[in-house]
Amino acid sequence: MESAEDAGVYKLTADLALVQTVDFFTPIVDDPFDFGRIAVANSLSDIYAKGGKPLTALNIVCFPVKTLEISVLREIFRGGQEKMDEAGVILLGGHTVEDAELKYGLSVTGIIHPSAVVFNNRPKAGDRLILTKPLGTGIISTAIKGEMAGEKAVSRIVASMCALNRKASEQMVLENPSACTDITGFGLLGHASEMIRCTDACIELDSSAVPFFPEAAELSEMGMVPGGLYRNRDYLKDVVEISKDVPRHLVDILFDPQTSGGLLISLPEKNAGALLHRMHDQGIEEAAVIGRVVPGPPGRIAVR
Amino acid sequence: MIEIDVRGFSCPIPVVKTQKAMRDNPKDMLTVLVETEVSKENVSRLAQSRKYSIEEKTVSGDEYVLTLTPPQK
Numbered sequence: 001m002e003s004a005e006d007a008g009v010y011k012l013t014a015d016l017a018l019v020q021t022v023d024f025f026t027p028i029v030d031d032p033f034d035f036g037r038i039a040v041a042n043s044l045s046d047i048y049a050k051g052g053k054p055l056t057a058l059n060i061v062c063f064p065v066k067t068l069e070i071s072v073l074r075e076i077f078r079g080g081q082e083k084m085d086e087a088g089v090i091l092l093g094g095h096t097v098e099d100a101e102l103k104y105g106l107s108v109t110g111i112i113h114p115s116a117v118v119f120n121n122r123p124k125a126g127d128r129l130i131l132t133k134p135l136g137t138g139i140i141s142t143a144i145k146g147e148m149a150g151e152k153a154v155s156r157i158v159a160s161m162c163a164l165n166r167k168a169s170e171q172m173v174l175e176n177p178s179a180c181t182d183i184t185g186f187g188l189l190g191h192a193s194e195m196i197r198c199t200d201a202c203i204e205l206d207s208s209a210v211p212f213f214p215e216a217a218e219l220s221e222m223g224m225v226p227g228g229l230y231r232n233r234d235y236l237k238d239v240v241e242i243s244k245d246v247p248r249h250l251v252d253i254l255f256d257p258q259t260s261g262g263l264l265i266s267l268p269e270k271n272a273g274a275l276l277h278r279m280h281d282q283g284i285e286e287a288a289v290i291g292r293v294v295p296g297p298p299g300r301i302a303v304r
Numbered sequence: 305m306i307e308i309d310v311r312g313f314s315c316p317i318p319v320v321k322t323q324k325a326m327r328d329n330p331k332d333m334l335t336v337l338v339e340t341e342v343s344k345e346n347v348s349r350l351a352q353s354r355k356y357s358i359e360e361k362t363v364s365g366d367e368y369v370l371t372l373t374p375p376q377k
Contacts, residue, residue: 142315142316143316145316145317146316146317146319146320147320148316148320148323220349221349221352221353222319222323222349222350222353223316223319223345223346223347223348223349223350223353224316224319224346225315225342225345225346225349226315227314227315227340227342230341230342230345
């Protein structure tokens with residue numbers, strides 16, 4: 001693979017390739033069942049971002065046997081299994097090690113036609129960019145740790161993080177995508193930067209079109225800002241130019257590290273409207289066109 | 305003057321502890337001792353959102369004292 005891809009593709013025959021990925025992390029919500037669902041949705045997402053179909057999975061678990069009841073692990077597995085059932089993925093087994101800190105995720109194997117692989121770094125000038133889930137899960141997760149998040153905000157981000165990117169992926173591949181990535185720890189701007197970095201084009205982002213959880217705006221102004229957000233901002237300072245008119249809370253949200261975030265899809269302008277309609281018809285209501293790829297300073301992002 | 309030492313705590317605990325001190329002592333000046341840039345920026349944001357004035361002093365390296373003065377009514 002020539003760039004920083006989260007999933008690898010291995011060609012088996014002229015019309016069949018394997019697509020494989022692995023992902024696991026520490027809990028970001030208190031409820032173990034929800035954590036299981038989120039971890040699985042997050043692990044499968046790398047396959048969906050490639051346009052692939054996940055088939056099988058293996059559980060990966062780090063578990064603090066001395067400090068947590070085994071019933072916690074059962075709930076995590078139950079949540080994970082529910083999402084795998086929804087995705088049509090068969091769990092083949094897994095491995096657990098003892099660790100001071102709980103972690104859970106999957107190794108996933110899927111299939112894809114070798115000529116249908118959607119790469120994360122091939123957007124074309126003239127494309128439109130579609131984002132399929134709201135941003136702000138990192139800020140709200142930080143507030144959860146400080147017991148400062150309202151119930152409504154928590155239930156909204158849990159529902160969003162549990163949502164599979166399956167339908168978004170299935171609709172995407174019908175509309176001639178040039179590039180796709182899923183939004184996770186580097187935030188929208190970090191993953192957009194990865195997408196545009198090695199091209200001769202640049203991205204213009206319309207910050208007012210970006211979907212986000214309204215609670216994240218207030219919480220970021222209160223200082224519920226994860227360390228990763230500041231790291232993303234510092235790392236990208238030379239490639240991102242942000243207009244002074246963009247309010248600070250919105251700037252934060254664009255850098256906010258996401259868990260099980262949506263897909264960022266680059267596709268020709270003539271397909272963008274059609275894909276947005278398809279997404280909305282499929283219940284992906286928050287999907288929005290958030291910017292475009294234009295000729296300009298290579299690899300840069302301008303936020304208006 | 306209320307002193308709060310949040311060294312050794314990672315975000316968002318420094319903000320939570322500062323906010324509690326503001327709630328318990330709404331008329332008092334607070335000094336907050338932090339040891340990371342992230343804590344400094346987050347505690348400052350909380351103070352700004354509550355209209356406190358902020359004075360920042362570097363102790364050494366990434367260690368700072370923030371003096372937060374409540375708004376005059």
